[in-house]
Amino acid sequence: xxxxxxxLIVEDERPLLRAIKKKxxxxxxxxxxxxxxxxxxxxxxxxxxxxxxxxxxYLFGKGDGIDxxxxxxxxxxxxxxxxxxxxxxxxxxxxxxxxxxxGAKDYYVKADHTLEEIVVEIKKFLGKKKM
Amino acid sequence: xxxxxxxxWAYLAASCILVVIGTAIFYYSQSVVLxxxxxxxxxxxxxxxxxxxxxxxxxxxxxSIAESAESDWERxxxxxxxxxxxxxxxxxxFENMRLxxxxxxxxxxxxxxxxxxxxxxxxxxxxxxxxxxxxxxxxLEAEKNKLQEEKAKDDAILDNVGDGLxxxxxxxxxxxxxxxxxxxxxxxxxxxxxxxxxxxxxxTNEEGNAVPPAERSFTQALLSGKKVxxxxxxxxxxxxxxxPAAISASPVFFGKKVIGVVNIFxxxxxxxxxxxxKTEFVSLASHQLRTPLSAINxxxxxxxxxxxxxxxKEQKEYLDEIYRANKRMVALVSALLNVxxxxxxxxxxxxxxxxxxxxxxxxxxxxxxxxxxxELRIVKxxxxxVPTMRVDPRLVRVIFxxxxxxxxxxxxxxxxxxxxxxxxxxxAMIRVEDSGYGIxxxxxxxxxxxxxxxxxxxxxxxxxxxxGLYIVKSIVDQSGGNxxxxxxxxxxxxxxxxxxxxxxxxxxxxxxxxxxxx
Numbered sequence: 188x189x190x191x192x193x194x195l196i197v198e199d200e201r202p203l204l205r206a207i208k209k210k211x212x213x214x215x216x217x218x219x220x221x222x223x224x225x226x227x228x229x230x231x232x233x234x235x236x237x238x239x240x241x242x243x244x245y246l247f248g249k250g251d252g253i254d255x256x257x258x259x260x261x262x263x264x265x266x267x268x269x270x271x272x273x274x275x276x277x278x279x280x281x282x283x284x285x286x287x288x289x290g291a292k293d294y295y296v297k298a299d300h301t302l303e304e305i306v307v308e309i310k311k312f313l314g315k316k317k318m
Numbered sequence: 319x320x321x322x323x324x325x326x327w328a329y330l331a332a333s334c335i336l337v338v339i340g341t342a343i344f345y346y347s348q349s350v351v352l353x354x355x356x357x358x359x360x361x362x363x364x365x366x367x368x369x370x371x372x373x374x375x376x377x378x379x380x381x382s383i384a385e386s387a388e389s390d391w392e393r394x395x396x397x398x399x400x401x402x403x404x405x406x407x408x409x410x411x412f413e414n415m416r417l418x419x420x421x422x423x424x425x426x427x428x429x430x431x432x433x434x435x436x437x438x439x440x441x442x443x444x445x446x447x448x449x450x451x452x453x454x455x456x457x458l459e460a461e462k463n464k465l466q467e468e469k470a471k472d473d474a475i476l477d478n479v480g481d482g483l484x485x486x487x488x489x490x491x492x493x494x495x496x497x498x499x500x501x502x503x504x505x506x507x508x509x510x511x512x513x514x515x516x517x518x519x520x521x522t523n524e525e526g527n528a529v530p531p532a533e534r535s536f537t538q539a540l541l542s543g544k545k546v547x548x549x550x551x552x553x554x555x556x557x558x559x560x561x562p563a564a565i566s567a568s569p570v571f572f573g574k575k576v577i578g579v580v581n582i583f584x585x586x587x588x589x590x591x592x593x594x595x596k597t598e599f600v601s602l603a604s605h606q607l608r609t610p611l612s613a614i615n616x617x618x619x620x621x622x623x624x625x626x627x628x629x630x631k632e633q634k635e636y637l638d639e640i641y642r643a644n645k646r647m648v649a650l651v652s653a654l655l656n657v658x659x660x661x662x663x664x665x666x667x668x669x670x671x672x673x674x675x676x677x678x679x680x681x682x683x684x685x686x687x688x689x690x691x692x693e694l695r696i697v698k699x700x701x702x703x704v705p706t707m708r709v710d711p712r713l714v715r716v717i718f719x720x721x722x723x724x725x726x727x728x729x730x731x732x733x734x735x736x737x738x739x740x741x742x743x744x745x746a747m748i749r750v751e752d753s754g755y756g757i758x759x760x761x762x763x764x765x766x767x768x769x770x771x772x773x774x775x776x777x778x779x780x781x782x783x784x785x786g787l788y789i790v791k792s793i794v795d796q797s798g799g800n801x802x803x804x805x806x807x808x809x810x811x812x813x814x815x816x817x818x819x820x821x822x823x824x825x826x827x828x829x830x831x832x833x834x835x836x
Contacts, residue, residue: 200609200613202613202617203609203612203613203616206613206616206617206620207616209620209625209626210616210620210625213625244605245605275605276604276605276608276609276612277601277602277604277605279597279601279666280666280668281666282601296608297608297609297612297615297616298608298611298612298615298648298651298652299648301615301616301619302616302619302620303619303623
């Protein structure tokens, strides 16, 4: 049996988080969830299996998605190359360009996509990566 | 007979007599002494006699000269009555001299008169000139007062202008600095007038690096003779602190020559803060409004997909209604966010090389499902002479999305839609023609109004937002283009949009448009 993908979902809205988690589990993912940048960083340290990140912009507590990405993209952080998909409702051009500069794989506006679409895209990406 | 001859004869006669007398004395007295005494007496007598004769003549002459002098040389000098002897000659010479003196005096008099007249003339001229000079001085004084008045007026205007103002000469030296400029920069005008602008007022970019003088707006205005504006830089105060400034530099012309430049500037720290607040507001609003909508979307989606168990047919229908209504709400929020960005002036314009026909194809592909459902015939005419344009593809996409989705929505089944893109210098022209229900003439003036929807449109599509054409018009207006339409009820509608081939002007630091998903 092939090993499940492990995804870290960083999302501060609990109702959304619950639906996202469920959807990924239905698609065979192992899901780790965090509501703040701090929590996400500590899970990254503790769970080396995490191979992809779903990231929201506004987060709980100190620091937003950009801050989180900037810290994991720092030299020697250990996660410079981990793929990040930004999924947020604040689709401003300056934010999108900030995320893209930090190496985000893609940027989705939540309200414009079904969960199914986004999960399938991420799965497709991980499948290609494996090949 | 001359006086000398007379005296000679008199002396000869007297000498003969005296020789006789002397001989007689000597003969009778035999005294040499007596003879000598006699001789001396005779000599004295002779001297006295000669002198008395010439004295009379001289007296006459003297008197005559004195009388003539007394009469201011009018009376002639009387001739010596005893003939043509020496005194007579002197008298005549004196008379000649008197006449000469008289003549000279007459000439002197006449010259003095002439010169006096000349002097008087010159005096008059001088007085005239003096009064002319005084008049000029008066005029100058009046002009000076007028100038001072004008200057006071100008100073009052300059000092009451709300913006900082610095006037430079052609060498970019400071000539005038108004009160606001002095307050904003912390410099006293008296300290900086005559100095180079670039040395006194430093300009830096966002990162704090100095902007070289050649790139500053005043230099560009001086060189190009055109007004140059910027709001991307910071001005440095005397105390080295800095503030963001909107600066405009206008050249000053004398004839066709640029002789200086007027710099006007103000502190835009507050405006920038307001802009940031506006942008942040829209960003937060979009987040806050969309988060619950996303939750509804995804939960409905998962229920419909049976992710949490099967739903029966009726439940599915109900969930479908929730899902569609929610989609409509999402579309409305996106449209409202676009409207607020347009109205707040925070809509970003990020031009990049764009092929209009590719965008039109993309949007038609998005609409393929509805098009095939209604069996609409799409005729595309994308002319090859339309160049790649530097426009914001997201904004142009919004234009196509609205015009094409309207055409699809409001054209009955089996209808026809023509889409053309052509070059109409200096613009590119987009034309979307449908054979649809048309727009009633009565509502033509309202068609670009925010939230307006025509009754025949509401009948056919209950879900429109009434914001699409308002947004399209705002985008077209901000791009320097034009939009208009031709339509009659039940005879179809044609929308025309022109966009300058020159492209759009970049606007940074703000938001791009939301996707129009309706």
